[in-house]
Amino acid sequence: MSFYDATVPAFLQILGSLSGLLTKAEAHCEARKIQPDVLFNARLYPDMLPLSKQVQLACDFAAKGCARLTHSEVPSVPDTEKTFGELKARLARTIDYVKTFKPEQFEGAERRDVTFPIGSANTLTLKGQQYLNHFAFPNFYFHAATAHGILRHNGVEIGKRDFLGVN
């Protein structure tokens, strides 16, 4: 077991399950004659980020998390997706990117410093393990579970097994 085993498979599990959630959301829209945009832009509260942005942020926390932990170039992906199809393509590209990382790149990464932006003007430096535990994972799972919650609240027939990717 290595630090790679603690990171990459965890991100891949949920990125894959998010794609499955979007497939069910699309089917739900088609079956109920709902404009896909309605779910794509749905929020749990007016000043909260919509479904699309929750998925984009989950992609970013996974991709940037792997990059920062391995001291690789941190990717910057514009949020241009306008449809479920485009959002699933974003997830697929993120999955492909996360899969490019090799276990060797994560060797010792749990003890290395990771410096990352917090807010718009500050940075924070943590050891890799702390960065993963206290920043990358909770942010990643937060946006993924919030995406699930938005779809669930809108009546899409999904549950925790879909979130875990075991359905």
Added chain:
Amino acid sequence: MSFYDATVPAFLQILGSLSGLLTKAEAHCEARKIQPDVLFNARLYPDMLPLSKQVQLACDFAAKGCARLTHSEVPSVPDTEKTFGELKARLARTIDYVKTFKPEQFEGAERRDVTFPIGSANTLTLKGQQYLNHFAFPNFYFHAATAHGILRHNGVEIGKRDFLGVN
């Protein structure tokens, strides 16, 4: 860094932040003359678990996760909480319990077999690292973030910083 560092602090961060979310929920109810039961029993959809159960399950995945990873006796806590105060006490007891674990107990736990129930009739055996990544963490964060989503949807003034415990 040890496997302990990858588990216990992660659970403690979010268990603590959940207690903070409940404190804000209580204050919200008091300020708006809302019966606390309304939020306590709130759901994002009729066939979804209510706020109280989301918090109870987050407690269970943290406590049982630590117990199973260290091959300790797995605690079983009845879900008897009826108020925010009782739910915060449950979180506090869970935090105390998780804090009883020592780094030595987690040594090598990432490679040891963990057998755990899935559904009502089956068990699954995974290596500790896989159990943590693919079961304990995603379940734990799922219920914690869903609790946040329920409160957010009901107008409690919280955000991701509260979920991360940095507010």
